[in-house]
Amino acid sequence: MLTVPHLDREFDYLVSAEQSDDAQPGVRVRVRFNGRLVDAFVLERRSDTDHAGKLGWLDRVISPEPVLTPEIRRLADAVAARYAGTRADVLRLAIPPRHAxxxxxxxPQPAPIPAAAVDCAAWSAYGRGEQFVAALADGRAARAVWQALPGETWPDRLAEAAAVTVHAGRGVLIIVPDQRDIDAVHAAAVRLLGETAVVALSAGLGPxxxxxxxxxxxxxxxxxxxxxxxxVFAPVAALGLVMVWDDGDDTLAEPRAPYPHAREVAMLRAHQLRCAALIGGYARTAEAQALVRSGWAHDLVALRPTVRAAAPRVVALDDSGFEQERDPAARSARLPSMALQAxxxxxxxxAPVLVQVPRRGYVPALACARCRTVARCRHCTGPLSLPDRDTAGAVCRWCGRADPRLRCGRCGSDEVRAVVVGARRTAEELGRAFAGTTVITSSGEAMVTEVGSHPAVVVATPGAEPVAEGGYxxxxxxxxxxLLGRQDLRAAEDTLRRWMAAAAxxxxxxxxxxxxxxxxxxxxTVQALIRWDPVRHADAELAARAEVGLPPATHMAAVDGTSDAVHALLDAADLPGDAEQLGPVELPFGARxxxxxxxxATVIRMLVRVPRTAGLDLASALRRAVAVLSARHDQDPVRVQIDPLHIG
Known part of the structure; x- marks a missing residue:
């Protein structure tokens, strides 16, 4: 496949009689292009050609297995158009490398699926829940955004919806953020459908x-x-239902070109196939709320009395220091006295107690004690941190270089303070506050999946909270x-999502x-947690973004590159008439x-904003412009991202 943008099109080749039986649409082949052999897919067989010159011959058929199905081809074309990318880049994400x-x-011969009836009574706790399940059983294209109750065993609910659809003769696709979620849903689904009918796909598997x-x-x-x-690109036969859990998780955004989001691909696939769709989570994103507001999806939300009965008591405490001054243990643990009492x-x-801290490590960020300037590495400008108590000096979190003698570049002070305290340092402080109590830490470095029902203090980073037997x-x-103070469009939304995941x-x-x-x-955001009302919070977030013209109320493209290359691209693009260019600005801190x-090279970012209805026109214009610059070979590379997760 050719990933060069200006070569993102079909090419005609001659097929010999010996290859004809195997060279069917969808199979992998090898062809000679510009003097070298490249891998390709057969898209269609024709008896004529539009090419005026001499055609080359197909070199060989790599495999007669038709791995590129018509459905996945249409989806790849749509994703490339939606995200201003090349089809080769999308197909690289959709089809895994061959293992001969x-x-x-x-x-192996699949075992028959158990014919036992699926008990879906738990869905009755949600408004329209029973109607949604009934629609799946009838094969209708029901689409919903589901607000899971706190304490809900959501893997069981997804497995029940999947089993109903499978028993109706249709396929099901469930997208979750990480391996722990895969394991939970897989275990629930196997109990209902058997081992051979369920397949788990993840990056952790070997080739x-x-x-x-x-x-x-x-x-x-x-x-x-x-x-x-x-x-999300898996070639499920007769797909009848696609489900996405926790669509606000960053891991669902693809970091490779053309940077599609799994939620958007899943909803695009549901739209193409006219099949059912479900987006679920404890919290709700503005994008999911936009689907409800547009009428494309319905709400699956429990009544307020049911929510209040299932939710824990939530108390907001100010850490201004009055209570801490009177309670030495609270001061040692950096907790208000009331939190310590709870x-x-x-x-x-x-019962065990869960403590959620935003960052892993010991002290992941430092600042000058005098002027509060964040301490940064003098080699790469990355944030300096203290990996543990015994480390002499600070260490850069980006390049790993040590800086044993810190001195503020702004005021010259050699005194530092912690900007954020990590999970290990918090566990150390809580160990002193709760002497004699077991302290367990869980983070991305070493994740604990479950803890017992015995008394323990569990310190975890967001997303790494273990499940406690009987609940915390x-x-x-x-x-x-x-979390709330980050300069990020999604700071409030993401904070509420992390809080609710822990509170559930x-x-x-x-x-x-x-x-x-x-x-x-x-x-x-705190009020939304206290009331356990993520729907109203998402609705307010969507309204606020619409007021200032931010996604999902609009479509926005981020164009990153050198100043000359970015301006050359935008000059070559036939942008929609209502497109608005914002910038340029320096590449946001932390962006690749x-x-x-x-x-x-100095990298800048230019934002191009269009109304919601002009999103495909914007992507098409930028896609053509990238191809033009690619053919010229006179500019540095430029990265184009449509509706990036983090704008800056």
Missing amino acids: RVEKQDP AQRYRRWLAVLRGDARLVIGTRSA ARKALAAG GAALLLDSWA LVRSRADGGTIAVVAESTLP RPPGLPAD
Whole structure:
């Protein structure tokens, strides 16, 4: 496949009589292009050609397996058009590399799917829940955004919806953020559908195992596919339902060109196939709310009395210091006294306590103690941190270089303070505050999946919270300013999502469950947590973005590159008449540089905004302009991202 933008089109080749039987649409082949052999797919067979010159011959058929199905081809074309990318880049995401030995093996015979009726009574807790399940059983294209109750065993609910659809003779696709979620949904689905009908796809599988499972899906042996973001392209036969859990998670955004989001690809696929769709989560994104507001999807939300009965008690506590001054233990643990009392009460009742901190590590960010300037590496400008208590000096989190003698470049002071305290440092402080209590840490470096029902303090970063047997007695949400204070379009939305994911693991109010969030109670995000009302928060977030012209109320393209290259691209693009150019500005801090640029090149970002109705026109204009610059070979590479997750 040719990833060069100006060569993103079909090419005609002659097929010999010996190759004719195997060279069918969808198979992998090898052709000679510009003097070198390249891999390609057969798109169609024709008896004539529009090419006026001499045609070359197909070199060979790599495999007679038709891996590019018509449905995936249409989806790849649509994703490339939506995200201003090339079809080769999309197909690289959609179709895994071939494993010849696996392809030649005889596939195991799938066992029959159990015919037992699926108990979907738990869906009745949600308004229109029973109607949604009934629509799946009838094969109708029901589409909904589901607001899961706190304490809900959401893998069971997804498995039940999937089983109903499979029993109706249709395939199902479930997209989740990470491996832990895959394992939970897979276990629930196997109980209802059996082992052979369910396939789990993830990046952690080896090449052979991943290709074996992918082939099982392609050949129709597996009816339910569960996977992370790349599984959204899985060739599920007779797809009847596509589900996405926790669509606000960053891991669902593809970091490789053309940077599609799994939620958008899943909804695009549901639209193309006229099949059912479900977006679920404890919280709600503005994009999901936009689908409800437009009428494309319906709400699946429990009534307020049901929500109040299931939710824990939430208390917002200010960490201004008055209570801490009177309580040495609270001061040592950086907790208001009331939060400390809630934790002690839960521990005394024999339940574990969850403490959520925004960052892993010991002290992941430092600043000058005098002027508060963030301490940065003098080599790469990355943030300096303290990996542990015994480390002499600071270490850069980007390049790993040590800086044993810190001195502020702004005021010259050699005194530093912690900007954010990490999970390990927090665990150390809580160990002193709760002497004699077991302290467990869980983060991306070393994740704990489950803890028992015995008293323990569990310190976890967002997304790494273990599930507690019987639920946590209390949860403490610390350093809220580190989440809410980020200069990010999605800061409030993402903060509420992380808080609710942790709070959903806590027992209900009737069982004594308490959430203590260290933040001002007047903040809208804190109020949404107290009321457990993510729908209203998402609606307000969507309205606020519409007011200032930000996605999803509009479509926006981020164009990154050198100043000359960015302006050349925009000059070559026939942008829609209502397009608005914003910038240029420096590349936002933390954003990746476009690949292929010299290390010393200055990178800028230009934003191009259009109304919601002109999104495809904007992507098409930028796609053509990228191809024009690619053919000229006179500019540095430019990266184009449509509706990027983080604008800056």
